[in-house]
Amino acid sequence: MGAPEIATAVLDVRNLSVAFATHTGPVAAVHDVSFTVAPGETLALVGESGSGKSVTSLAVMRLTPPAPRTRLDGQALFRSRDGTVRDLLAVPERAMRALRGNEIAMIFQEPMTSLNPVQRVGDQIAEAVMTHRPVGRREALDRAEHLLARVGISDARRRLAAFPHHLSGGMRQRVMIAMALACDPALLIADEPTTALDVTVQAQILELLQDLQRETGMAIVFITHNLGVVAEIADRVMVMYAGRIVEQGEVGPVMRAPLMPYTQGLLRAVPTLTVSDGFVPLTSIPGTVPSPTALPPGCAFEPRCPYALPGLCDATTPPLDDAFDGQQVRCLRWDAVAALEARP
Amino acid sequence: MSIMALTPPPIPRDGPLLRVDRLRQWFSSGGFMSPRLTVRAVEDVTFEIGRGEILGLVGESGSGKSTLGRAVLRVTDLTDGRVVFDGQDVSTLSKRQLRPLRARMQMIFQDPFASLNPRMTVGQIVGAPLRIQNPGISRSEVEARVGDALRTVGLADSHAERYPHEFSGGQRQRIGIARAFVLAPDFLVADEPVSALDVSIQAQVVNLLMEIKRKLDLTILFISHDLAVVGHVCDRVAVMYLGRIVEIADTRTLFRNPRHPYTEALFSAVPVADPSRRRQRILLKGDLPSPLAPPSGCAFRTRCRYAIPACAEAVPPLAHIGGGHQKACIRDDLALQPAC
């Protein structure tokens, strides 16, 4: 990840660390996370609750609590439409506000909390347009109608006048996407956008996001805990555990032949859409995700890992190793594990 | 207790444990000052669950699956229809009459945060069923049985002293399971028991549930929107759409040979964790229609790609098509995609 990469990447995050101040001292939620996203690319950030995946995205958006309560280290280089490169962690708040909702947009899991319940959706979208573009209300509303139609809401003209509570969960998420698209963002950060939705609606939203990406060439950072969704939508995937990247690479290799025992366990724990004769116990990962205030020494996954070697894994924090084909893994024994996994 | 003595259950031990007959559960709102609105949350539902069987109940949110789960446990007063539990008609029993039966039917909730009283210790929560059902029970017996229950679900005796907020989501769900099992019930309604949990924890909790099921020879109504989990856990599956069961069959038949277009669409929408299997999905148009104003005829026709004009005419009955497979669709000429 050197300087040349920013020439193509929209976002280049380097050594990002996030720590929160608490009563008992600082708690590190994200450690030394680096990744890039190119235009037209979808990067999936996968992890369980407490893995730091949401905090990573909020830190990039500078939506974490302000300075004394949160400590941000590292860089998040963002390339604007005009080609200038800025460090999102260093720009003044005013410049950040100009970027948010404009060149960088974000959508969330629960659209109801992100939409203003007492304002018509048309006005909310128009507002988003007018904040960043020198257009009048008339023009902004036309743009809102166009956006609603674009995200697949039928009868868009009439829907402009609807309040959020008139709409179903899927519709509200479409409205959120329309708002996010209002200013043609170069980067869309989607934090669990389909988690609260039914599978049929989730499929619609995923398809919509893919269509929009093809059309606009925006980069998407897609945060999810659902590996099925990752396989559907991502080009590359980054798995996080206890605040660190533990594996990243192209979605095909990572999901077909994961190198990190955690990724392997996660993939096996997902039940597949099949039927078996009688109940076959699901493969689970024993134990629980460690609390960020009490991380085990060495590899954070060591207490739950079937391949952990006492004296090694509980003593040394593994670096993020380059394996093959750009696949990176944080495991001291990944080649040994790969050999063991290859055996039937 | 006196009720049980007056009407001893006629014990047809070979019959189904639960029989639901033309069940209706409507909810009304408004009335006095505002226009009366009636939501037909569950409409004309009939099914049985055999002893020791796990019946899956799947559908989108708003399909009425949770309402149905609560109705069979008589949490609500039924609008119409019958629920027969172990040969005894419980449809019209009062709260008091139901109390002795409560020891035999229990529930696990989706949200492990909302389902445990934050002001009670784990010991009080898990012990509550024992105290409520046997008011004379001794303190030491409660403690002993709570300890057993906690160990069974993979927690320690010492956890009884703690409060729910000190536990993770997965551990809280284990506490909820311990509460449901401490009375050794026969029948369990599990309402989305794992959908609020992390993937690696989901598998643990499903396995635990199945282990206890085997131990107690439980009968379970397993409500879930996760078809993959349902496929692994359930013997039979019922698919609900807008308050009605549209298809019901044993799991293998349903997955291999779905006969209702909605079942096909549900399967098709499930994302598969294998990037080489990105498929052409059958995308349903739009959302679930409002249950306040369901479409005429087949409620699914507005989103169904196989709909024909005749679909709007009458509600299709849930018809037997052999081998215990039932479906509510007038089209018999469809070749639908299987789940796997």
Next chain:
Amino acid sequence: MSSATVAAAVLPNRRLAGTSPRSRAWGRFKRHRLAMFGSGVILVLVFAVIFGPMILPFDPLHIDLRHRFAPPPGNGHLFGTDQLGRDLLVRLLMAGRISLTIGFMAMVVSTLIGTSVGVTAGYYGGLVGTVLMRIVDAVLCFPSVFLLLALAAFIKPSILTITLIIAATGWMEVARVVQAQIKALRHRDFILAAEMLGASGRYVMTRELLPNAAGPIIVAATLTVARAILAEAYVSFLGYGIQAPTASWGNMLNNAQQYLNSAPWLAIFPGLMITLAVTSFNFIGDGLRDALDARMDLT
């Protein structure tokens, strides 16, 4: 995006191991400076009214016409004397006994009434709940000062009757707070779980719901003490309350009216006591409201 969403996503789970809801609430209360100040004042006040009159060498009823209107601090009378030469400090403390007792007792009675009505209305809802809450509304509509005075005019004043009269006009706030809290908790899954076990309505109300409403009840009760002290002062000030020669802060104020120009301390000290007690209880109420905020425990 609301700040709550950000906070929920960002802040690591604060899981304080091994703590009961009560001890965490105490931790939060201790950080509330005004509430700690209020608690200190009330503590001092309670000790003073209990032990002060025993220590001070004056009888509150002893008339000494030679030392009338001694301005403070005069002649060993720290707070001066009144028109009959009685020691003001001792009278203030004796009056404090009466006023605080009435305040606490009225709080207990009105909290009991309010909690019962609120829990019943919140739990049953429907017709029962509607009727009960409309009664609450109706009583609230009535200006409580007039109700207070009307009742006091008919009933022979004594500590007990004044207490009951104040309680009768002060339970509605508690009822509303409790009803709102119970109604919000009523349909949570843990209540359904208890009902699924065959728990009776009484069990659900007392064991499951009430402990979760304890926070708002305690807050409302604290503020009720402040209100009751104030109400007692009103009634006694207007001459319908505690009767001379027994002193209460209210009737001391009433008495002081005639001498406002010549002996202002007769009005200033009782007024200060009322203000001090009432604001202290209000501060404690505020502190408790933050400390016992149910949201901090339910999530």
